[in-house]
Amino acid sequence: MKKILITGAYGQIGTVLTSALREKYGTDTVLVSDLHPKEEEKGQFELLDILDDKRLREIVDQYDITEIYHLAAVLSAVGEQRPRLAWKVNMEGLLNVLEVAKDYDLRVFFPSSIAAFGGASPREMTPQDTVMQPETVYGISKIAGESWCHYYYENFGVDVRSVRYPGIIGYQSLPGGGTTDYAVDIFHKAVAGNDYECFLKEDATLPMMCMGDAIRATIELMDAPAEQISVRTSYNIAAFSFSPLELATEIQKYFPDFKVTYKPDFRQKIADTWPESIDDAVARKEWNWKPGISFEAMVKSMISHLQ
Ligand code: NAD
Numbered sequence: 001m002k003k004i005l006i007t008g009a010y011g012q013i014g015t016v017l018t019s020a021l022r023e024k025y026g027t028d029t030v031l032v033s034d035l036h037p038k039e040e041e042k043g044q045f046e047l048l049d050i051l052d053d054k055r056l057r058e059i060v061d062q063y064d065i066t067e068i069y070h071l072a073a074v075l076s077a078v079g080e081q082r083p084r085l086a087w088k089v090n091m092e093g094l095l096n097v098l099e100v101a102k103d104y105d106l107r108v109f110f111p112s113s114i115a116a117f118g119g120a121s122p123r124e125m126t127p128q129d130t131v132m133q134p135e136t137v138y139g140i141s142k143i144a145g146e147s148w149c150h151y152y153y154e155n156f157g158v159d160v161r162s163v164r165y166p167g168i169i170g171y172q173s174l175p176g177g178g179t180t181d182y183a184v185d186i187f188h189k190a191v192a193g194n195d196y197e198c199f200l201k202e203d204a205t206l207p208m209m210c211m212g213d214a215i216r217a218t219i220e221l222m223d224a225p226a227e228q229i230s231v232r233t234s235y236n237i238a239a240f241s242f243s244p245l246e247l248a249t250e251i252q253k254y255f256p257d258f259k260v261t262y263k264p265d266f267r268q269k270i271a272d273t274w275p276e277s278i279d280d281a282v283a284r285k286e287w288n289w290k291p292g293i294s295f296e297a298m299v300k301s302m303i304s305h306l307q
């Protein structure tokens with residue numbers, strides 16, 4: 001019987017993925033875990049620091065876990081502030097998950113990122129396979145993580161699947177310390193009637209995706225028949241790209257008085273090394289990935305939900 005464990009479940013993506021998986025498979029099929037409890041939790045929860053390998057194994061054993069969606073991580077901006085922590089959590093955490101997956105024959109979802117690319121990669125329509133020399137600790141942990149996933153698939157047959165998420169934008173939850181966080185924060189300010197000071201330059205174009213599409217991509221990839229999955233590092237997926245200025249201009253169609261100023265900080269240096277747009281042809285061909293929501297529709301949806 002299917003039993004899912006989500007690590008880092010109370011983060012930006014986990015909050016929404018949990019609801020989607022519980023809706024699809026039933027509340028009791030999905031056990032969530034994170035570093036801290038949440039009062040409003042309605043389903044099964046366990047405290048789990050992903051660095052605690054022993055506790056992870058106890059949980060897998062106790063609940064007869066069959067799949068792990070491994071979301072626990074330190075993101076790009078926090079990672080540049082605390083590089084050793086980012087490396088430890090992102091690397092040792094993944095290895096703990098892959099080891100338990102090997103021993104208990106579990107399926108695994110591992111989210112990689114556009115941060116796995118670096119300044120030496122083509123910036124526009126960055127291909128699935130290209131030069132990858134990430135320049136942040138977070139990016140280095142993602143490319144190493146992808147390689148470990150491939151290794152565990154090839155050597156131990158672990159059914160591990162992965163996508164390189166772009167920046168994810170959703171109204172349901174708040175982001176947790178990344179470089180693309182501005183694209184969520186800006187909506188909260190606009191809807192509250194406040195101005196916004198952006199920490200990226202006005203022309204810092206990055207690939208982005210709305211939360212609904214990111215969750216659907218995750219579930220569709222995990223549902224795809226194994227023979228359709230040729231990539232065991234991580235798949236490029238894409239929806240749209242925009243700069244802070246383009247986003248502000250679209251929001252101003254709803255709030256004409258909304259003002260945005262630009263004060264780039266250390267996160268601009270991170271964004272400078274990431275792709276502007278992504279070529280996701282391989283995911284489209286192999287498991288029929290297709291984004292469903294346009295940039296304009298995403299802005300409209302964010303505003304109406306936050307209002
Ligand atoms: P988030 O920062 O919002 O959430 C991460 C969660 O992990 C938090 O709830 C945190 O408490 C938990 N966590 C941190 N350290 C932990 C530890 N030692 N043990 C257990 N839990 C721990 O992140 P997110 O945006 O939900 O991202 C989820 C995954 O998707 C991450 O792997 C991230 O790298 C990846 N990703 C996210 C985006 C995005 O735009 N949100 C883009 C690309 C990739």
Ligand code: SER
Pocket residue numbers: 075076077112113114115138165166167168177178179180181
């Ligand atoms: N959205 C993420 C970040 O900014 C990209 O992986 O860190």
